[in-house]
Every structure is written in structure tokens, then in C-alpha cells.
Amino acid sequence: MADSKTKTRVAVAGLGAIGTDVVKALDQGIEGLTLVAVSANSPDKHRGWVAGLKSAPQLVPIEQLADVADIVVECAPSKVVRSIVAPVVARGKTAVVLSVGALLQNEDLVDIARAHGGQIIVPTGALIGLDAVTAAAIGTIHSAKLVTRKPVAGLLGAPHLVENNIRIDDITEPLRIFEGSARDAAKGFPANLNVAVALSLAGIGPDRTRVEIWADPTVTRNTHRIEVDSDSARFSMMIENIPSENPKTGRITALSVIACLRKLRASLRIGT
Numbered sequence: 001m002a003d004s005k006t007k008t009r010v011a012v013a014g015l016g017a018i019g020t021d022v023v024k025a026l027d028q029g030i031e032g033l034t035l036v037a038v039s040a041n042s043p044d045k046h047r048g049w050v051a052g053l054k055s056a057p058q059l060v061p062i063e064q065l066a067d068v069a070d071i072v073v074e075c076a077p078s079k080v081v082r083s084i085v086a087p088v089v090a091r092g093k094t095a096v097v098l099s100v101g102a103l104l105q106n107e108d109l110v111d112i113a114r115a116h117g118g119q120i121i122v123p124t125g126a127l128i129g130l131d132a133v134t135a136a137a138i139g140t141i142h143s144a145k146l147v148t149r150k151p152v153a154g155l156l157g158a159p160h161l162v163e164n165n166i167r168i169d170d171i172t173e174p175l176r177i178f179e180g181s182a183r184d185a186a187k188g189f190p191a192n193l194n195v196a197v198a199l200s201l202a203g204i205g206p207d208r209t210r211v212e213i214w215a216d217p218t219v220t221r222n223t224h225r226i227e228v229d230s231d232s233a234r235f236s237m238m239i240e241n242i243p244s245e246n247p248k249t250g251r252i253t254a255l256s257v258i259a260c261l262r263k264l265r266a267s268l269r270i271g272t
């Protein structure tokens, strides 16, 4: 096991549904990693909880995370992604990005990472099968589609619903509320369709990846089905996520980040 001098320093930005679980896992110990800092929107609210962690991370503003960590895990709202990720990749470090939709409005972050030897990692998150999609994309993917069904509570307040005056509060049957490209899905549902953007970045891009979104009062889980047709394989997969304390976010998302962090320095690494 590496000693503290050779451990990779990790920071977590955002202490909500995902960030809190990721911090707990890092605090309990992940091979080769050490938790050095966290950021919260209301630091005073979290000071006591952070002080109780055995790794004793610093509580600092997002702009300072790149100074103290080698890897910064973004678990914050999409509007602050740029402030978190840009300083990290500009210093040749690694950013793990959860608010994947924001990458479409900030495509130059990838250029900044490339220019400085940094890296942006997008975990599979709430989705399934990105290992197969990235493998198929080495060949030719003919089509990729995502069909998302969410309970009403997981969709309320989405800009697409507000702008188009679509009411879903009292629906009694499944209602298709969006059909279009992953790019447009990310604009209309920024807190819901990170998975669409992740699928598109793994495969054939945000304009060719098709998305359907259903508000479904008959489901209790955030359900995502992907359908891919390529010159190496045809596959369809579905995941039914149990919502976390944030109804927009599946519980498995934080676990996916923890699995991703474990893989960074693990002696045995499974999957692409």
C-alpha cells in the first residue's frame, strides 16, 4: 500500500447526494488515494460534518481545489462546472465530471486538458453499458438511442417543461415529454439528462444520439434504456435506478464514481 507521500490527492466539489457518498467512501479509504479537500456552497452548514471525517480534508472554495489536489471530483450543479474543471485541467490534473451535460456548453475544456496534459473522466454514472458503447465506437456505430422514464418528481422544474408550459404534476398515464437529440435534451433537462450526453460522448456525438423522455407516474425508479446498432454488435440495455435523497439522481451514480476512483490505482482492474 502506498504511503501518504505517494498517494494521489483527491478533492470533492459539492456535498449533495453524490458528493457526500463519495467523500464517505474516500474517508473510509480507497487504495492509493487520499482525501485532501472538499467544497460546499454553504461551508458553515457542512463544517461540523467535515470536521468529523478522519481524513480531515480542508473545506475550500471550488477555485482553490486545483491548488491542493491531483484529482477533483465535480458533484455540483452544471452552472459551476467550468469554475471547477478549468483550473484543474489547465494545471495538467484530472477532473472527474458528473454534470456531463455542461461539457457541451464548455467543449473547450477538453482542448485545455489536451494542451496541458490534463484529463476529464466521465464515469458511467447513472447509465449502463458505456464500456460496450466505447468499444463499438472504435468501429462504426450506425445508431444510438436513449429512452428515459422518470417518476414525475424527478422531472419537475426542468426548463423544457417550464418553457413549453408542459404540466406533468397530475398526469395519470406515461407522457412522452421530449423527443430529439442528446444536445437538445441536455439543454431542456440539465439536471436529468447527463446520461444522454455521456452516451453521446461515448458513441456518435450529441447531434446524432436520439433521446426520448417520458414522465411516468407508474414507475418509482429512474429508468434508462439504451439501444445501439453498430458494425460489431447490436445491443440494448436497461437500468432501473433507485432514486437517492435527490429524486433526480439515482443511488448508483455515487457508487459508479467510487468504482471509477477505485479503478484508478487498483491492482486488478475489470472492464474497459
Ligand SMILES: NC(=O)C1=CN([C@@H]2O[C@H](COP(=O)(O)OP(=O)(O)OC[C@H]3O[C@@H](n4cnc5c(N)ncnc54)[C@H](O)[C@@H]3O)[C@@H](O)[C@H]2O)C=CC1
Binding pocket: 013, 014, 015, 016, 017, 018, 019, 039, 040, 041, 042, 062, 074, 075, 076, 077, 078, 080, 097, 098, 099, 100, 124, 125, 126, 127, 190, 191, 192, 194, 195, 198, 246, 248, 249, 250, 253
Ligand atoms: N453523470 C450522471 O450519471 C449523473 C449526474 N448527475 C449530476 O451530478 C451533479 C450532482 O448531483 P447531485 O449530487 O444529485 O446534486 P445535489 O443537488 O444533491 O448536490 C449538489 C451540491 O453542490 C452544491 N453546490 C452548489 N454550488 C456550489 C459551489 N459553488 N461550490 C460548492 N458546492 C456547490 C450544492 O449546495 C449541493 O450540495 C448534478 O449536476 C447532477 O445533474 C446526477 C445524476 C447522474
Ligand SMILES: O=C([O-])CC(=O)C(=O)O
Binding pocket: 126, 191, 192, 193, 194, 195, 196, 222, 223, 241, 248, 249, 250, 251, 253
Ligand atoms: O437517472 C439518474 O440518476 C440521473 C439522470 O438521469 C442523469 O443525471 O442523467
